[in-house]
Amino acid sequence: MAPSAAKKKRKFFGKKRAATAEASSAPSAESVGENGAEAEPSDGQTSARWKWLKFFAFSKDTKSRTSAFSTSLVTHIVIIMVLAFLTLPPLEKKELLTLLSPVSETLPEELEEMPLADSEFTLTDSATVATSASAASAEVFSSTPVLTSTAQAISDDMAAEMSDMTPAAPSISLNQLGSDQLMSVMGGSKGVGRAVVDSYDQAFDQLTQEILAMLREGKVLALWCFDQSGSMADDQKVIRDRLERVYTELGLAEEAGDGNLKTAITSFGANFMIHTREPTDKLETIKAAIDEIPVDGSGEEITYLALANAIEQHSSFARKGKRQVAVILVSDESGNRDDIAAHLEATIALAKKNRCRIYTLGREAVFGYPYAHISWKHPQTYVVHYIPVDRGPESAYAEQLQTEGFHRRYDSHPSGYGPFEQSRMARETGGIFFMLPNVEMDVVSLDTRRYRLDAMDLYDPDLRDRRTIMYEIGKDTLRSGLTNLIYEMNPYNEEAAKIIVMRSHFSIIPAEFISQVQIELAKLTIYMNYLDRMRSGLEDVWNLRDKEKEPRWQANADLMRAQLLCYKIRLYEYGSYLQAFVENPKSAEATKPPNLDFVHWQLTRRQEMITGEVTAEYVKEAKQLFAAVIENHPETPWAGRAEKEMSSGFGVELTAEYREIIPPGGGDEPLIPVPKL
Numbered sequence: 001m002a003p004s005a006a007k008k009k010r011k012f013f014g015k016k017r018a019a020t021a022e023a024s025s026a027p028s029a030e031s032v033g034e035n036g037a038e039a040e041p042s043d044g045q046t047s048a049r050w051k052w053l054k055f056f057a058f059s060k061d062t063k064s065r066t067s068a069f070s071t072s073l074v075t076h077i078v079i080i081m082v083l084a085f086l087t088l089p090p091l092e093k094k095e096l097l098t099l100l101s102p103v104s105e106t107l108p109e110e111l112e113e114m115p116l117a118d119s120e121f122t123l124t125d126s127a128t129v130a131t132s133a134s135a136a137s138a139e140v141f142s143s144t145p146v147l148t149s150t151a152q153a154i155s156d157d158m159a160a161e162m163s164d165m166t167p168a169a170p171s172i173s174l175n176q177l178g179s180d181q182l183m184s185v186m187g188g189s190k191g192v193g194r195a196v197v198d199s200y201d202q203a204f205d206q207l208t209q210e211i212l213a214m215l216r217e218g219k220v221l222a223l224w225c226f227d228q229s230g231s232m233a234d235d236q237k238v239i240r241d242r243l244e245r246v247y248t249e250l251g252l253a254e255e256a257g258d259g260n261l262k263t264a265i266t267s268f269g270a271n272f273m274i275h276t277r278e279p280t281d282k283l284e285t286i287k288a289a290i291d292e293i294p295v296d297g298s299g300e301e302i303t304y305l306a307l308a309n310a311i312e313q314h315s316s317f318a319r320k321g322k323r324q325v326a327v328i329l330v331s332d333e334s335g336n337r338d339d340i341a342a343h344l345e346a347t348i349a350l351a352k353k354n355r356c357r358i359y360t361l362g363r364e365a366v367f368g369y370p371y372a373h374i375s376w377k378h379p380q381t382y383v384v385h386y387i388p389v390d391r392g393p394e395s396a397y398a399e400q401l402q403t404e405g406f407h408r409r410y411d412s413h414p415s416g417y418g419p420f421e422q423s424r425m426a427r428e429t430g431g432i433f434f435m436l437p438n439v440e441m442d443v444v445s446l447d448t449r450r451y452r453l454d455a456m457d458l459y460d461p462d463l464r465d466r467r468t469i470m471y472e473i474g475k476d477t478l479r480s481g482l483t484n485l486i487y488e489m490n491p492y493n494e495e496a497a498k499i500i501v502m503r504s505h506f507s508i509i510p511a512e513f514i515s516q517v518q519i520e521l522a523k524l525t526i527y528m529n530y531l532d533r534m535r536s537g538l539e540d541v542w543n544l545r546d547k548e549k550e551p552r553w554q555a556n557a558d559l560m561r562a563q564l565l566c567y568k569i570r571l572y573e574y575g576s577y578l579q580a581f582v583e584n585p586k587s588a589e590a591t592k593p594p595n596l597d598f599v600h601w602q603l604t605r606r607q608e609m610i611t612g613e614v615t616a617e618y619v620k621e622a623k624q625l626f627a628a629v630i631e632n633h634p635e636t637p638w639a640g641r642a643e644k645e646m647s648s649g650f651g652v653e654l655t656a657e658y659r660e661i662i663p664p665g666g667g668d669e670p671l672i673p674v675p676k677l
Helices: 005-012 052-058 060-087 093-099 156-163 179-185 200-215 230-252 283-291 303-320 337-353 420-429 453-459 466-474 477-488 494-500 510-540 551-583 612-632 637-648
Strands: 171-173 192-196 220-227 261-268 272-274 324-330 356-363 371-377 384-390 432-436 596-606 651-660
Touching: 192 420, 200 220, 200 230, 200 324, 200 356, 200 432, 220 230, 220 303, 230 283, 230 324, 261 283, 261 303, 272 303, 303 324, 303 337, 337 356, 337 420, 356 420, 420 432, 453 551, 466 477, 477 510, 477 551, 494 510, 510 551, 551 612, 551 637, 551 651, 612 637
Parallel strands: 171 192, 192 432, 220 261, 220 324, 324 356, 356 432
Antiparallel strands: 261 272, 371 384, 596 651
């Protein structure tokens, strides 16, 4: 039942503004809990048909039993509203220029899976940059900008020097790499930040040619560094089996004979391990060393510290033998952010000092987002968990909204590039990032689309160091405005999440359902006002969009503009739908064969809307903005996100979510812990 169009239009939309942006689409039909991490436990079932609202509305007994609850509910809502307004104060238009001015105040801390510190949105001066307290070469990392208490002003001379840094890395397909190009990668020139491959076979063919090219210049140490995480076990087996062919081919080459090529095997998880007593040219020893690599269940990957250790501990061997070093990293993750903050730049500097080229066999980064999620069903509780793995973003800092409108993102939308850190390492050391296809079928919302390389050339991410990139963002009004907007709407911040994370599943118990709906409706008005602030601020600087020289930043602005309008439409639909559901609820079976229990109502997306007469003109505008993204940035991740957004619809619906019934006695055993990948 749609609300009154005349009244609601004024309340929720106010004065119409042009706006466009793209929305990320988290999985809508999965058993995801309130925070998206797991499905909610069953609340229990009562009858064969679930028409509790009729009973709730007309039963005198029920009304008498809920009067006290109603009083408590009103008090609870008032408290929620007061706390919310204390957290996110009323947004006045005069604040917008502060929001979208150059980054001259604090930059938020990096996104974390765990709750963030209260200082997430503190402000600082734009002429400051983060520096490492431990070493000048150790770079402050985050998927979002970070400024620390050790920040220092950049002098004009240093700023001028930074502006002359090398541009973004090249991105090519393997069939574009000829022998002349291969040789040009050697000898200190920049490496390749992205080489798209279709399989390990293709990557190994190319890697073989790389090592042969190095052997023509002198002796080589091939230093392998394997990720110990459970998700890499199958990859290690594939690599072990293919190594025999690679080393057989190398053995047939005259350059690889007489001990000119030696190999060492290392691995890492929470710790670093060396599996070869000394570098060897014996294939069986190499294969046996790979077989010794353990599975680390800690979920920790000290990728860059491990690379530094591998290089340092083999530096004497390489130096005495006058060997070049080819470091081959094998990992499906971008690495822990603390490790990157402390060791990325130091590792790059160490590799250059020791004549090391770093090659990575890795996975494509998630578009503008730090995480992919692996779906894992608990064998005892049957709860579906979405386990995060570090896999992005492709840029130095997050350039896309981290929310999909209702909660944090759970999509795995492909970026067309590798993770920033690994692409940067390859470019800086003369190596190659081999972007392998994603074959993991348990990745949430897996999207296997591929982009035209020629279409993507203009959108390459900047692979300079983060310090330089953030300094330049801070000098640009549009870029810093977009960046701040992303962090203002950061669902990983506990305080912001109180408003911008909306409930996506609801109880099947009537009193709890009503309570949950009322709280969401109270939050909704604040959130929509918050979105108005974001949209108005973006419009205030929109005249700078056409002056932006980089297509990548133009696309970021176009997508975000459509996204913000789309989110507001969906929120309005969300509130109206919940009100209509209370008035006329659905029915659902308490159980389904063979052994399923009704556990909660799950929010999903759909094309159909109940607020058509109110939202029609805004839906039309949002579709036009998404269509413009597709037209102006064809066959890119931005166009793909816009297509996904429109295809998922602007409407919402509550659907019955079922879960397998735990067999009698099945809860007696200690619960298996959720794995860390």
